[in-house]
Amino acid sequence: MNIGELAKQSGLAASRIRFYEAQGLISQVGRQANGYRRYGPDALQTLQLIQSAQQAGFTLQELKALMPAPGEYKRDELIEGLERKVAQIEVMQAQLEHSKAQLLGVIEAVRAQPEGVPCSMGQERVLASIKQS
Incomplete structure (x- = not known):
């Protein structure tokens, strides 16, 4: 199939497909006599697969x-x-959980804060609580 057909079926722009090809992610791209790309059935x-993997991180x-x-x-x-990617995701999840806990503590x-307390005093207390975490 040509790049236009592939773009339509995949939902990707032709430029994105050419980019993936230039990066070596799409192989076995043939050329027609007129120089147009011809993609195999597995393209x-x-x-x-590329789109799914990118969505997975x-x-x-x-x-x-x-x-x-x-x-x-x-x-x-x-x-x-x-498995390496799963481990990286688990580390990111732990970091996000820690950040969430800190933010909930700040909230x-x-x-x-009692009503009427100047913001500067409140900010100092909040910053002190973050540093302790």
């Missing part, structure tokens, strides 16, 4: 390292890369 599936560099060359399948490396500290 749509590859684009869908993978960078293009990580994807490139995990995607096998045509006809090649590295199961152990794929599993290792996926409570602000709510606990």
Whole structure:
């Protein structure tokens, strides 16, 4: 299929598809006599995989390292890369949970301020509570 058809089916702009090709994420792109790109039947599936992986937090560099060359399948490396990404997500979740707890503490500290207390005094108490966390 040509790039226009692939763009329509994938929902991606042709420029994005060319970018992925230039990054080495889409392989086996042929050229017609007129120089137009000709994509194989697996190109749509590859684009869908790229989109899904990016939504899951993978960078293009990580994807490139995990995607096998045509006809090649590295199961152990794929599993290792996926497990590494899960570990990174778990670290981010812990950091976000800590940040959330700090913010909830700040909200409570602000709510606990008596009416009429100058903002500068409240800010000092709030900042002190954040530093203790």
